[in-house]
Amino acid sequence: MLKNPLYVYGPEDRHVPAKLNAGDFFLQKIWEHKDKVSMINGATDEKLTYGEIAQEAMNLAVSLVKIGVKRGDVIAICSENRREFWSSVIGVICAGGVVTTINTSYTKDELKHVMGISKPKFVICSPFSYKAQEKNFKNIEGIKNLIIFGEEIPKNTLSYNALAIVGGSNSMLKENVKIDEFEAIEVVGKDDLAMILYSSGTTGLPKGVMITHLNVVTACSPTMEMPDIVALTITPWYHTMGLMSHLIGFVKGKMSIYLPKFEVEQYLRTIEKYKVSQLSVVPPVLVALCKSPTKHDVSSVMIVVSGAAPLHKETADAVLKRFPNAQAVLQGYGMTEATLAVSINTNPDKKASVGQVTSNSVVKIVHPETGKVLGPNQEGEVRVKGVMLMKGYIGKKKQDDFDEEGFFKTGDIGYYDEDKYLYIVDRLKELIKYKAYQVAPAEIEAVLLKHEGVRDVGVVGKPHPSAGEVPVAFVVTQPDSKVTEAELQQFVAERLSNTKHLRGGVRFIDAIPKSATGKILRKDLKKMVISSKSKL
Template sequence: MLKNPKYVYGDEDLCLPAHLNFGSFMLNNLWMNKDKVTLINGSTHETLTCGEIAQEAMNLAISLKNIGFKRGEVVAICSENRREFWGTVIGIVCAGGVVTTINPGYSKDELIHVLNISKPKYIFCSPNTYNMCENTLKSMNIVSKIILYGDVSNKENNLSYSNLAKTNGKDVGMIDFEEFEVVEVNGQTDTVFILYSSGTTGLPKGVMLTHLNVLVSCCLEPTMQSDKINLTITPWYHTMGLIGTLRGLSKAVKVVFLPKFEIESYLNTIERYKINLLVVVPPVLVALCKYQSNHDVSSVNVIYSGAAPLHGDTIKDVHKRFPKLESVLQGYGMTEVTLAVARDVQSKAHLAKPGGVGFIVKNAVIKVVDINTREPLGPNQPGEICAKGVIIMKGYVGKSKEDDFDEEGFFKTGDIGYYDENKYFFIVDRLKELIKYKAYQVPPMELEAVLLQHPAVRDAGVVGLPDASAGEVPLAFVVLQPNANATEKELQQFVADRLSNPKQLRGGVRFVEEIPKNPSGKILRKRLREMIKTTKSKL
C-alpha cells in the first residue's frame, strides 16, 4: 500500500520496554533515581524524592493485595494535588489495577455519573474531598472500601493511606525493591487509566487508556526538562496534569507544584525557586500579562502552553512579561489521544510558529478532512482533524467505536484545524462550537483572542446567539480588569476594526464576573449558552 500524500505521518523510531507494563516502567525509572528530589510543594515547601514515591507505591501494592484487591479492578482517586497522589497511582498500577481520577469539584450528580461509568471498588480521598462527598460515596453500592489521606482518627470504618503505604498494612517494614514484582499485564490491550473527557458539550465519557498508550506518551520528548526547574498548577486528576507529570516523574525532573492558581502565590513561587519552565493554560498567561507587579521572573526561559491555542499578540505580551524568555511552546491534544498528538518540542523550538500547535508526534498519523464530504484535504485547508496510532485510546467505556472512529480507524477529534506546507499544525476551533452566521462559519476562539488584546478585558468567551435571519450572531461574555471600564459599543468597535464582517459582535457584549471553564482552562460554552437566558449586561 502507498501512503496517502494528504496524510501527515509521524516518525516511528521510539524505544519502549518489551514488557509493555507501565507499572514496571515507572517503578524502575523512579528507583534508578531514588535519591533525587522530584516534587516540591510550592505552598508548604515539602519535598518528595523518586525513591519515596517508589517505596510507597510498592508498599501500597502489597497492602492492596492483602485486603483482597485483584488484577483488573478499578480504583478511584478523588483528591486535590498532594504528596500521596503519586504513590497511590503507581501502587495501583503495580498491583495490576485500573486507575480512575475524579475531579473533587464535581457536583453530586456528576460524581454519581462518573462512578457509574468506571465502577471503582476502592476509592482514595483527601480529607477535604471526603467531607464533601461522604454521603454520596456511602449511598452507592459500587465502592466497598474508602482509603483516606491524612489523619483518619475520626473517620470510622475507613482505611488509612499512611498505614497501607508506609508499612504495607502489617507493620512489617518497607518492601525491598529487589524482591518486589509488579503484576503481569497485557500492555497492548489492558486498560491502565479510565479518565473523563472534558464534557464541554455534554456529560463526560469514560476514556480507556492502555499501558501501551501511556508508555508511548512517556517515551516521547518530554515537556518538562531535566535541566530546568519546572512549575505546574494543572490538577493531577486531569489528563494534562496526570500524564504530563507522569512523563516528568519517569525522567526524574524537578517539578514544583501548587494546589491551585493564585497569582501572587504563583509569582512568589517563580521568584523563590528560580523557576525556568512554566506549564500553563492560556488564561493563566493572559492573567500574568495583565497583572502589574515587581516580582523577579527573569529565571523563566521556556513556557509550555496547552488546552487552547495562544494568539500571536498574546505571545508578544508574554515575551514582554518575561524578559529572558526564549521559547513559547504549544501543543494540541485531548484525553482520547493520551495528552498530545501534535506539539512543539524544545529541540525544534526555533520552528515554532505564532498561533500554531507544533508537529505531529511519533507513531501517529493525522488527516484533515472536509466536514461535509469527509475527503482528505491538503495544506492550508481547514477541516476536521482525525488521528490514529498507538497513542489513541482503546475506546469509551460502554460505547461502540463506530460513532467515534471512521472506516480507516481514525479517531474523529471534532476539532477544526489545518497544517501548512511544512506540516506544522494550527487549530481553528471545535467543530460543534463554530458559530453559523449566514453561510459563514465563525470560530469563537478568534474573537476571544482579539477581545483579550483590549487593555480593559481580563477574560472573554464567545458563543452564537440564535437569530431569525442569520441563524446565529456572535455574542461575547466579558470579564473586565479590576477598576477598568469599557462599554459594549467600545468593545464591538474594537473587534470590528480587527476582524472581517461576519465576525462582528452583532449579538452584543454582556459583562460578567467569571467565564466558566473546565480544569484545563477550556471555556464551557454550554454554560455560556445557558447564561444567555439569564444574564444581562451590567453596563
Template structure:
C-alpha cells in the same frame, strides 16, 4: 500500501519495554532518578522520587492483600498533594485501573462519572472525604474508602503505605496485557456534553512516555498548577518524573504565590493553561521571574498576541511552546519537536506514532496544506475507546478517531488550531471561530477574560455574542467593544449578538471555556 500524500506521519522511533506495563516502567524510572525532587511550593515540603517509589510499592502490596485484583477499578479524588503520585503508581502496579475524580464535582456529576467506571475502592484526601463522603457511601459498587493521613473512621492511607516496607529487588508488578488491559479510565472534558469514560491502556501511556530523551541546555525545574486529575496534569506529571525533572507544584493558582514560587525556586519551566498566561499579561509583575527559560501551554487555544506578550514578561524564555492534545490521545497529538524554533500560534508537528488527516467538513475527503477541516488521528497513544460505546461511533473505517476539532497544517506539517467543530458559529453560511473573536477582545486593556458563543438569529442563523469579564478597574461599554472587534475582524465575526458583562467566564479545570454554560446565560437573557 502507499502513503497518502495528504496524511501527516509522526516519527515512530521509540523504545517501549517488552513488559508493556506502565506501572513497572514508572517504578524503574523513579528508582533511576531516586534523588529527584517534588516540592510543595506552598508548604515547601520536599519528597524524593525514591520515596514515591517506596510508597507506591508498599501501597500495591497492601491493595493486593485487601483483595484488589487485576482489572478492578480504584478511584482517586484529591487536590494536588504529594500522596497523589504514590496512589496513581501504586494502584497501577497492583494491576488495578485508576480513575481520577474532580473533587469540585457536584453530587450529580460524581454519581455520573463513577457510574461509568464503577470503582471498587476510593482513595481520597481529607478535604474530598469531607465534601463527598455521603455521595461515595451511597454508591453500592464502592466497598472501601481510603483516606489520606490517619483517619479513624475509614481505612488509613498511612497504614497502607507504612505497614509494609517492600524491597525494590524483591518486588514484581502484577502482570498485564499492555495492549488490551487498561491503566486508566479518565473523563473527557464534557464542554459539549456529559463526560465520557476514556479507556487508556498501558501501551497508550508507554507510547506517550517513551519518547527519545532530549538533553536540556538548563536544569529543568518545572512549576505546575494544573490539576492532576485531568489528563494534562496527570500525564505531564508522570512524563516529568520518568525523565527525572524537579517538580514544584501548587495546590491551586494564586497569582502572588505563583510568582513568588518562581522567584524562590528559580523555576525554569512553566507548565500552564491559557487562562494563566492571559492573567499574567494583565498583571504588574513585582517578582524576579528571569529564571523562566521555557513555557509549555496546552489544553486550549492560545492566541499569538498573548504568546508574544508573554515573551516580554519572561525575557529569557524561548517562544511559548504549544501542544495540541486531548484525553482521548493520552496527552499530545502534536508538539514542537524542535523547542528552539516554536512559532506563535503553532501547536507543533505530529507527535511520535501519530498519523493525522484533516478532512473536509462536508465531503470528508483528506485536505492538503492550509485548508481547515476536522482533525482525525490514529496511533499508539489514541485511546482504546469510550466505556460502553461502540468504536464505530467515534472512529472512521480506517481507524482514525474523529476529534471534532477544526485545524489546518502548513507545507512543513506544522498545525494550527481553529476551534471546536461543535463550537463554530454559522453566520449566513460562514463558519466563525469563537476563539478568534476572544483573542481580539483580550487585546482590549479593560478586558480580563472573554468567551463567545452563537445565539439564534432569524436572518443569519446565528450571530456572535460576547461574554466579558472586565479588569478590576477596567471600564468598557458594549458599543466600545463591538467597535473594537469590528475594526479588527471581517463582518461575519462582528458582535451582532451584543456583549454581556459577567464576573467570570466559566471554565473547566483544564482551562477550556464551558460554552454550554454561556449558552444557558444567553437563553436566560433572551427570556428577560
C-alpha cells in the same frame, strides 16, 4: 502499502519494554532516580523523593492485593495535588488495578455520572475530598471502602498510611517491600486498562476514556531528551495534562515545583523564589499573569509551554513582554483520547503553531462534511491515529468516533502548513453558524483581549431567527474599567470582517466559566444566553 502523501506522519522512535504493566514500568524507571528530589510543593517547601514514591507505591500495591483488589478492579483517586497522589497511581496499577482520577470539584450529579461509568470498588481520597464528597461516595453503589490520606482517619474507612507506610501502629506490613523481591501483577498490555480518564465535557457530559497499559507506556517512552530545568506547574493531577506530563517527567528523572492551586501573587513569588525556568500553563493563566500589575523578579523564565486550549498570537506576544528573558512561547496539542500529546512545538519561529506530530502518530485533515482528505493550508477536521490512541469510550461503539481507517475524529478544526506544522483553529462543535459562514469564537476572543478594559472573555453563538446564530461576547472587565457594550462592539467591528461582528451583544459577568485545565465551558455560557441579566 504506500503512505498517503496528504497524511502527516510522526517519527517512529518509541521503544517499549516486553513486560507491559505500566506501574512496573514507572517503578523501575523512578527507582533509577531514588535519591533525587522528584517535586517540591511551592506553597510549603515540602520535598518528595523518587525513592519515597517508589517505596510507598510497592507497599500500597501489596496491601491492596491483601485487602482483595484483583486485576481489572477500578480504584478511584480523588485528591488535590499532594504527595500521596503519585504513589497511589503507581501502586494501584502495579496491583493490576485500573486508576480513575476524579475531579475534586465535581457536583453530586457529576460524581454520580463518572462513577457510573467507571464503577470503582475503592476510592482513595484526601481529607479535603472526603469532607466535600463523603455523603456522595457512600451513596454510590459498588464502593467497598474509602482509603484516606493523612493522620486523622474517619470511622469505617481505611488509612493510606497503614497500607503504604511501615512503622505506624496500624501498619499492614511489618517491613518495606524490597524492589528486587517485588513483582507487579501480570497484565495483557494491549488490551487491559491502566486508566479510565474522562473527556473534558466542554460540550456535554464527560465520557469514560479507556487507556491501556500499552497506551501509557508508549506515551511515556519518547526518546527525545528533556532539558534539565526547573519547571513550575499548577495543572490538577487528576486531569490528563497534569497526570501524563508528570509521569513522562518521572521516567526522565526530572524535578518540578508544583502549587496546589493558582493564585497570581503566589505563582509569581514561587517563580522568584525557586528561579523557575519553565512554565507549563493554560492560556487563561497566561492572560491573568500578563494583566497583573505586580512586580516580581521573573528573569529566570526561559520557556513558556501552553496547552489545553488555543493560544492567541496576541497573548503569546504579551507573554514575551511579561517574561523578557523567555526565548519562546511554545504550544502543544493533545487530548485525553490520545493519552496526552498529538503534536508538540519546539520551533519559536512557528509560535502560532501547535507543532509537529508526535512520534508513532499520524494526522490527517478532512473536510467536515464530505470526509475528503485535504492538503496543506486547507482547514478541516483533525483526525488522529496511533499507538497512544485510546481503546475507546466506555459504553460506546467504536465506529461512532473513529472512521473506517481507524482515525479518531477529534472534532477540532485545523490545518498543517507546507512544513508539516499543525495549527488549531477551533472546536468543530463550537463554531458559530452565521448564515452561510462559520465563525470561530477564538478569533473574536483574541481581538477583545487586546482591549485594555477587558480582563477575560468568552464568545458563543446566540440563536437568531434568520441568521441561524450571531456572536455574543461574555466579558470580565479590568478593575475600575468603564468600558461599554457599544465600545466593544465597535472595537470588534473595526478589526474583523462583517460576519464576525458582535450582533448578539456583550454581557458583562464576574468570571468566565472554565474547566480545571482552563478551557472555556461554552455550554455554560450558552445557558446564560437565555438570560438578559448582566453585571453593568
